[in-house]
Amino acid sequence: REMLQGDLAVGRVIARPFVGELGSFERTRNRHDYALTPTGPIIMDDLVKNGYDSIGVGKIYDIFAGKSVLETYKMEDNIDGMNITLDLCDKDFNGLCFVNLVDFDMIYGHRNDVDGYAKAFADFDKQLGEMLPKLREDDIVIITADHGCDPSTPSTDHSREYVPMLIFGDKIKAGVDLKTRNTFADIGKTIADIFEIDSEIPGESFYGKVKK
16 A cells, blocks of 8 residues: 555555465455555545444445544444344444445355345345344445446456436435436435535435435
């Protein structure tokens, strides 16, 4: 991490340990991300500055180098991450809970494990069903990704840049088609709009299109 600064700066260095023998290496879960401190505005900065909570589950703290992540929870796998999230749904907080379920990418997508990916998706769907009754009237959930990692493609690399985005809650209209957005930053801008705070995040809020 110290080498890749200044003119050689890269956003994130991933330490990803493996075990096994040549030809049959297997990733461990002891991954650690060494990220640069964000160089531009992030929504957690805006939330914290305005007195809101900022909670990270999974590698959120690592990705943002801890910046404006006031409370962090490590997780063992997707199921553990969702169990932590379910517990947080019972907690009285006012702000953002930012959850990263890395197994879809790390364990199944990059390993071209279609069956494992499908099972992980079914497990998540089940836990999402457990979460819905816990949501309060003013809770809003956004489900998205940072890239595609289709396990059925020939390559083990990321398969696309366009990502899905679902938003729902009691205050959100059903069936609104937001089309293809110009930038992922629209989500951050929308979160700022939901909390009625100013933000320098580039992008356009779509909250006005989906709120009831």
